[in-house]
Amino acid sequence: MEPGSRPSGPERPTVIISAAEVGRANRARIVQALADRGPLSRADLARITNVPRATIGSIVKSLLSSGWLEEGQPRPPADGIGKPGTPLWFGRHAGLSGAIHVQPRRVVTAVVNAAGDILSTHRHKIPARTSTEGVVSVILNAAAQEFHHDMDELTGIGLALPAAVDRQTGEVMACTPLPALVGSHLRQRLEDLTQVPTVVEEDVTTLALGQRWFGQARGVDDFAALQIGDGIGAAVMLGGHLLRSRVGLSEIGHTCVDLRGQKCTCGLIGCWETVASNNWLRHTARQLDITTSPKLTPHRLVRLATSGDKAAQGLADMYAINVAVGIANLVQFLALPVLVLHGDIVGGGEYLRSRVEQAVIARTFPAHVSGRVGQLEIQLAHNDADACLLGAAASVLSRTLHIHV
Ligand SMILES: [Zn+2]
Known part of the structure; x- marks a missing residue:
C-alpha cells in the first residue's frame, strides 16, 4: 500500500485509533524523518521517530518493494556509535508529483520526485489579453503535454496560483496579476482532464511547503x-x-x-x-x-x-x-x-x-x-527560481502523507 493511502476491505467497528491508523501514522513519521533529515539508516529512523525497530523494518520493507525508498552504500552511523548502517532515501521515481506554477505571462510545468528532483520541466507562454477560457486552455494543454508520459505514476498534481482560491470549491476568488482567472475552476478542470487528484494553493503558500520539504527549512x-x-x-x-x-x-x-x-x-x-x-x-x-x-x-x-x-x-x-x-x-x-x-x-x-x-x-x-x-x-x-514548482509538488506530498497541512 502506498504511504497515506486508505486501507480497503469491510468496515470495522469504530475504535479510538485503529491498527491501520497507527500503521499510517508510523509510515508518515518515517517518511517525514527522511524528508527532514535523510538519507537515514533504519537505526537512525528508530532513534529519531521512536518507532520500534521491528516496525521500522516492516514499513521500510514495504516502502522498498513499492519503490518509494532505495538503499545506498553502507556508511558509519550519524552518532559514530555502532555498526555501519545502510542509508535509505527516496527512489528516483518515488512519489512523483505533477507541478504547475502559473505566472502572469507564462505557465511552468514539471514532474518532481519525493526527493525534490525536477525530472522534467517546460514553459508555456500565456498570450496577452487572453480570456478566462483562453488562460485555462493554456494551463490544461501545458499539463497534458508535461504529464502525458507519467500520468499513471503521479500521486497528485499541485497547482501554484498567484490568486486567492476558495479551498472548498476550488474557485479562483481574486487574482490581481492575471484577472482572467477569476471565477475559473482550475482544480476541477485539471482533475477532469487528468483523473489525478489536484491540490490548488496560493503561490506564497507553496513557498513555505517547498522550503519545509526540500529547502533550507x-x-x-x-x-x-x-x-x-x-x-x-x-x-x-x-x-x-x-x-x-x-x-x-x-x-x-x-x-x-x-x-x-x-x-x-x-x-x-x-x-x-x-x-x-x-x-x-x-x-x-x-x-x-x-x-x-x-x-x-x-x-x-x-x-x-x-x-x-x-x-x-x-x-x-x-x-x-x-x-x-x-x-x-x-x-x-x-x-x-x-x-x-x-x-x-x-x-x-x-x-x-x-x-x-x-x-x-x-x-x-x-x-x-x-x-x-x-x-x-x-x-x-x-532555490528561488523553482521555488513555487517545488512547493506545488510539496503540497501534493503533504496532502498524500497528511504532513504539514
Ligand atoms: Zn494596501
Missing part, C-alpha cells in the same frame, strides 16, 4: 517564507503546520507600518507594500536622482551601492529597514527563528540580507529570536 518547524518584490506576501509554518485562515485573504503586505504614510493601491494608508515594494524603490530612486530606470531592482540597486554610489547606499539602507519593519512585526508576534526570503530581494545578495537581519534584530526582543545558530536567521532562498 527541512527539519525546521517554525519559520516563515516571504515573497518580496512587486508585492509582499508571507506564509508561516508553526509547530510543523501551515497557518491557514479558514476564510478570507491573508494580506501581510497590506498591514500598516506607517500611520501617516502613503495611500496604498488597496485604498488603505501606510501599508507595508507602500514602503518596501519594487514600486517604492523605483519611485524613491527617481526622487533621489539615483536612476529613472523603471526596471530598477534590489540587485541593480546593490550593484550601484557597491560601486561607490553614496545615494544608492543610502537607499539600500532605507529599503532594508523598511523590509525589516514588517518582518520584525511578524517575529514579535510569532517568535519565528527562521525567515526565508524569496522574490526580487534575493538579487540583493548578502549586502541586503545582512542589513535586513540587523534591522530586524534591532526591532525584536532577543528572547524571541533564538534561531538554530543562537540568533534569528534571515536567509535568502537558494
Whole structure:
C-alpha cells in the first residue's frame, strides 16, 4: 500500500485509533524523518521517530518493494556509535508529483520526485489579453503535454496560483496579476482532464511547503517564507503546520507600518507594500536622482551601492529597514527563528540580507529570536527560481502523507 493511502476491505467497528491508523501514522513519521533529515539508516529512523525497530523494518520493507525508498552504500552511523548502517532515501521515481506554477505571462510545468528532483520541466507562454477560457486552455494543454508520459505514476498534481482560491470549491476568488482567472475552476478542470487528484494553493503558500520539504527549512518547524518584490506576501509554518485562515485573504503586505504614510493601491494608508515594494524603490530612486530606470531592482540597486554610489547606499539602507519593519512585526508576534526570503530581494545578495537581519534584530526582543545558530536567521532562498514548482509538488506530498497541512 502506498504511504497515506486508505486501507480497503469491510468496515470495522469504530475504535479510538485503529491498527491501520497507527500503521499510517508510523509510515508518515518515517517518511517525514527522511524528508527532514535523510538519507537515514533504519537505526537512525528508530532513534529519531521512536518507532520500534521491528516496525521500522516492516514499513521500510514495504516502502522498498513499492519503490518509494532505495538503499545506498553502507556508511558509519550519524552518532559514530555502532555498526555501519545502510542509508535509505527516496527512489528516483518515488512519489512523483505533477507541478504547475502559473505566472502572469507564462505557465511552468514539471514532474518532481519525493526527493525534490525536477525530472522534467517546460514553459508555456500565456498570450496577452487572453480570456478566462483562453488562460485555462493554456494551463490544461501545458499539463497534458508535461504529464502525458507519467500520468499513471503521479500521486497528485499541485497547482501554484498567484490568486486567492476558495479551498472548498476550488474557485479562483481574486487574482490581481492575471484577472482572467477569476471565477475559473482550475482544480476541477485539471482533475477532469487528468483523473489525478489536484491540490490548488496560493503561490506564497507553496513557498513555505517547498522550503519545509526540500529547502533550507527541512527539519525546521517554525519559520516563515516571504515573497518580496512587486508585492509582499508571507506564509508561516508553526509547530510543523501551515497557518491557514479558514476564510478570507491573508494580506501581510497590506498591514500598516506607517500611520501617516502613503495611500496604498488597496485604498488603505501606510501599508507595508507602500514602503518596501519594487514600486517604492523605483519611485524613491527617481526622487533621489539615483536612476529613472523603471526596471530598477534590489540587485541593480546593490550593484550601484557597491560601486561607490553614496545615494544608492543610502537607499539600500532605507529599503532594508523598511523590509525589516514588517518582518520584525511578524517575529514579535510569532517568535519565528527562521525567515526565508524569496522574490526580487534575493538579487540583493548578502549586502541586503545582512542589513535586513540587523534591522530586524534591532526591532525584536532577543528572547524571541533564538534561531538554530543562537540568533534569528534571515536567509535568502537558494532555490528561488523553482521555488513555487517545488512547493506545488510539496503540497501534493503533504496532502498524500497528511504532513504539514
Ligand atoms: Zn494596501
